[in-house]
Amino acid sequence: MNRPILYSFRRCPYAIRGRLAIAQSGVEVELREIVLRDKPEHMLDISPKGTVPVLLLPDGTVIDESLDIMHWALAQNDSDNWLEADRNQIDQLIKENDHEFKCWLDKYKYSDRHPEHSQTYYRNKCELWLVQLEELLNQNRESLVAGGKSLADYALLPFIRQFAHVDLDWFNAADFPHVQSWLSDFKESDLFLGVMKKYKPWKESQELIVFPE
Incomplete structure (x- = not known):
């Protein structure tokens, strides 16, 4: 696994905030869009609470709180200084x-x-x-x-x-x-607009989606 894997749901505000920080940082992840009524088994295996977003890092670390994902992304690159304020x-x-x-x-x-x-x-x-x-x-x-x-x-x-x-x-x-x-x-x-692009629900057989594009 070369890139982190991000499980997301387009309209969820928690998932949106996670994608915003990742997009701003420029760090590439593999995006897996889910359907809430049919959550992938792999996502549930790594984060049993079953909510998005869920970020799986290459070293096996799982981050499944949106704010933690934001902080992780900004720790990689915060060129717009989102963390510089009070x-x-x-x-x-x-x-x-x-x-x-x-x-x-x-x-x-x-x-x-x-x-x-x-x-x-x-x-x-x-x-x-x-x-x-x-x-x-x-x-x-x-x-x-x-x-x-x-x-x-x-x-x-x-x-x-x-x-x-x-x-x-x-x-x-x-x-x-x-x-x-x-x-x-x-x-x-x-x-x-970049983080709200529509993607088909993820399936194991589909082509990898790199986010941000």
Whole structure:
């Protein structure tokens, strides 16, 4: 195995953040796109929890947390200085996003599975996070942390994208101009477009896919 193997699912925000860091670093991996309802046995063998992304290194090391994959990739090459900003602030933003906002986001997106409250109720809970991001983006000139785009931006943007696409008309009309601009710039960037290319689900017999292309 000459390259690391990355198991991924195109739309998963955790997988997107992993691919973003790998693409930014320029480190080549073998990309294996999966189908969530039919996960490859090899992926489950190396990471029984069955979530993506999963990165298998040539030495047999398995990295199956998205942030750990981001840090691994950036340790190889961080030419855009994603890790140069205030690490404490970066870590705190990601922690709040992953452990608080994501819970409300899941209930907002799948409100039919959580009938104890309305979808609007869950969206209002999500909005509290967007208010904080709006203030930071205004304060730091379109990045979450002073000094330009950092790991915090690229770790959070896939989740804000997921939130926006639950009801895109509502999001586009909401009073979050800095968040909207931040997300729009991200979605139009070469980096994002590059990591969102569509691939057929991986099979052992198919030709190897090298990522980034």
